[in-house]
Structures are given as structure tokens and as C-alpha cells.
Amino acid sequence: MPHFRLISFELCPYVQRCVVTLREKKIPHEVDYVELGDRPDWFVEMSPLGKVPVLEVTRDNGEKVVLFESVVINEYLDEVTEGNMLPADPLERAHCRAWIEFGNALLSDAFTVTSVEDEAELAKILAKLGDKLDRLEREIKGGPFFLGAEVSLVDAAMTPALQRLTWANEIHPPLALFAARPKVAGLWRALAERESVQGSAPKDLRQQFDKMVGRDRGGYRSIVGARVAA
Ligand SMILES: N[C@@H](CCC(=O)N[C@@H](CS)C(=O)NCC(=O)O)C(=O)O
Numbered sequence: 001m002p003h004f005r006l007i008s009f010e011l012c013p014y015v016q017r018c019v020v021t022l023r024e025k026k027i028p029h030e031v032d033y034v035e036l037g038d039r040p041d042w043f044v045e046m047s048p049l050g051k052v053p054v055l056e057v058t059r060d061n062g063e064k065v066v067l068f069e070s071v072v073i074n075e076y077l078d079e080v081t082e083g084n085m086l087p088a089d090p091l092e093r094a095h096c097r098a099w100i101e102f103g104n105a106l107l108s109d110a111f112t113v114t115s116v117e118d119e120a121e122l123a124k125i126l127a128k129l130g131d132k133l134d135r136l137e138r139e140i141k142g143g144p145f146f147l148g149a150e151v152s153l154v155d156a157a158m159t160p161a162l163q164r165l166t167w168a169n170e171i172h173p174p175l176a177l178f179a180a181r182p183k184v185a186g187l188w189r190a191l192a193e194r195e196s197v198q199g200s201a202p203k204d205l206r207q208q209f210d211k212m213v214g215r216d217r218g219g220y221r222s223i224v225g226a227r228v229a230a
Pocket residue numbers: 009011012013014015036049050051052053068069070071
């Protein structure tokens with residue numbers, strides 16, 4: 001087995017996806033943290049897009065290969081370890097990859113919903129988000145996870161978005177993101193119970209999230225954040 005070194009930034013939702021996979025599959029690895037506001041030279045040199053996560057893979061012969069992009073890292077980790085977090089059938093695998101891409105869009109919307117500054121913007125993003133959550137609700141068949149009883153890479157990819165949307169909804173209940181979407185709500189509840197998810201982010205992530213969405217962003221607070229501050 002190669003040696004795995006994950007380059008992380010503690011609050012990064014994309015890193016979190018890889019940590020879920022590493023923990024789900026109990027893959028030995030080391031973690032190095034970087035401050036994105038003060039990037040060390042070795043990280044600038046190593047990371048082609050200047051982003052985390054990066055996975056440095058050291059082969060048995062000492063050769064190092066750098067992987068980047070959370071989705072790519074997760075598929076590689078799944079392929080080189082016991083068990084499968086994607087189906088064997090090519091069509092089903094492709095279908096999962098498509099929904100992983102959907103998870104990227106969901107994460108982007110989750111960020112927007114915590115940073116909008118007025119009601120009109122909030123209504124726009126809620127319409128987009130509502131459509132996505134409705135589609136996800138229809139896609140989850142038996143649950144509790146995306147593919148059913150077993151956790152998959154789709155679930156790992158959705159984890160950070162569902163966690164942040166759940167918190168945003170708790171802070172600002174009128175968002176009503178989950179009330180009419182019991183399967184999506186159930187998916188997050190099932191994920192939140194897993195050790196892999198519980199250990200995927202710093203223990204104080206919720207407090208940091210509240211601070212982040214409540215923080216003064218260039219003169220305004222997000223609508224969600226205003227509730228934290230109130
Ligand atoms: N598509 C990338 C996104 C990674 C990403 O945006 N990471 C953020 C931190 S959460 C980052 O490193 N940002 C630094 C930058 O964009 O310069 C992935 O899935 O890994």
C-alpha cells in the first residue's frame with residue numbers, strides 16, 4: 001500500500017469529503033494542515049491549482065505522485081482499497097459520478113445561501129436550491145443513503161453541503177430546506193451518525209460556521225448570519 005499524505009485546510013468542505021472516505025475505508029494516512037491565507041512555498045509548488053485537498057501518494061519505490069481535486073482523490077482511494085464505494089456496473093458508476101457533480105453544485109449553493117445580503121437574493125438562491133433538493137429527494141430511492149443501505153462516494157461528496165445546509169436551516173428556520181424533503185433530511189441524519197462523518201471536521205466546526213456566516217462581510221451580514229448575531 002502506498003503512503004498517503006493529505007494536505008488539508010481545517011475548514012475546507014472539499015477536504016472533508018476526502019476525510020470521510022479515508023475514515024470510511026479506514027485507510028492509514030498522515031495529514032498536514034496549511035493556512036490558505038499564508039501558503040507555505042512547498043504547498044504553492046505542490047498544488048497545481050493552489051487548492052486543498054491535495055493527496056501526496058508515495059509508492060513503495062519512493063516515487064511521489066500528487067493528486068488534486070476531492071472527487072478524483074476519493075475515486076482513487078476507493079479503487080486501491082478493500083470494498084467499493086461505487087457500484088461495479090459502468091452505467092451505475094457513471095450515474096453516481098453525475099450525482100457527485102450535482103453535489104459540487106449543491107455545495108456552491110450552500111455557500112451562497114449563507115452569504116446573501118437581501119431578501120430578493122435569498123429568494124433567488126432558495127428557488128435554485130429548492131429545485132436541487134427536490135431532485136435529490138426524488139433520486140434517493142430506499143435510503144437512508146443515496147444508493148440504499150451502504151454509504152457511497154455520492155454520500156461522501158454530499159456530506160459537507162448537507163451539513164452546512166442543515167446548520168443554516170437551524171439558524172434560520174424560515175429557509176425550510178428539509179420540511180418537505182424527508183429523504184434528504186434522513187440522508188443527513190444517517191450520515192451524521194457515522195463515525196467517519198463525525199471525525200471528518202474539527203469539533204468546533206459548528207461554532208466556526210456560525211462565526212463565519214455571522215461575520216461582517218465588507219459591511220453587511222448574510223441574512224442567515226444576522227440570526228446568529230441577533
Ligand atoms: N474543486 C476542488 C475545490 C477545492 C477548493 O476550492 N478548495 C478551497 C478551500 S475549501 C481552496 O483551496 N481555495 C484556495 C483557492 O481557491 O485559492 C475540489 O473539489 O477539491
